[in-house]
Amino acid sequence: MELLESDEDPRVTEDLMYEKVEDFKYLSAILSTKNDWAKGIGIRISKAEKTFFALTKLFRSKCLSRKTKVRLYTVIVRPTLTYGCEAWTKTKQIEKRLRTFENKIWRRICSPIYDKSTGSWRRRYNNELLDMVNIPLVTSFIKGQRIQWLGYIMRRGKRYC
Structure with a gap:
């Protein structure tokens, strides 16, 4: 299961722009678009x-x-x-x-x-x-x-x- 399925340009909210990444660190956990915890x-x-x-x-x-x-x-x-x-x-x-x-x-x-x-x-x-x-x-x-x-x-x- 992929969490972000679209390959759209970066998301823009108000004055902030977010780019799509494969994984990122949040509260010492690595979160990925494929929900892979390995x-x-x-x-x-x-x-x-x-x-x-x-x-x-x-x-x-x-x-x-x-x-x-x-x-x-x-x-x-x-x-x-x-x-x-x-x-x-x-x-x-x-x-x-x-x-x-x-x-x-x-x-x-x-x-x-x-x-x-x-x-x-x-x-x-x-x-x-x-x-x-x-x-x-x-x-x-x-x-x-x-x-x-x-x-x-x-x-x-x-x-x-």
Whole structure:
């Protein structure tokens, strides 16, 4: 679905002239004429990565428990990642990117495990990570946020819709 289908000259309103653009940034979200959120979500993921790596010393610290590190993630990094998620168009590709990012973070927090059968270190499997951190997936969190937002809109009444 394309929001602006015409290739007309710039729109003129009173004394202002607006040109047609493919996408623009509004309140830290990238809005496009094709209603494609992939670019904006990519930017959210990179901002969350920067936030996580700015706190690398904390996440690598042996003084902090895994529970504290998970709490830091949920309080600092996840809100950076999910800012504005209520309006995102959900696709399988976007879900996969979000899960990949989150698994990457969990692997950094939970560190590798020594496998006695092979005698070497290995990465933890996704289901092991989920059991260890014991919080909802980022995709489930986003679904919950969208439902809360819908409830808010429904309670506002018909005069605002």
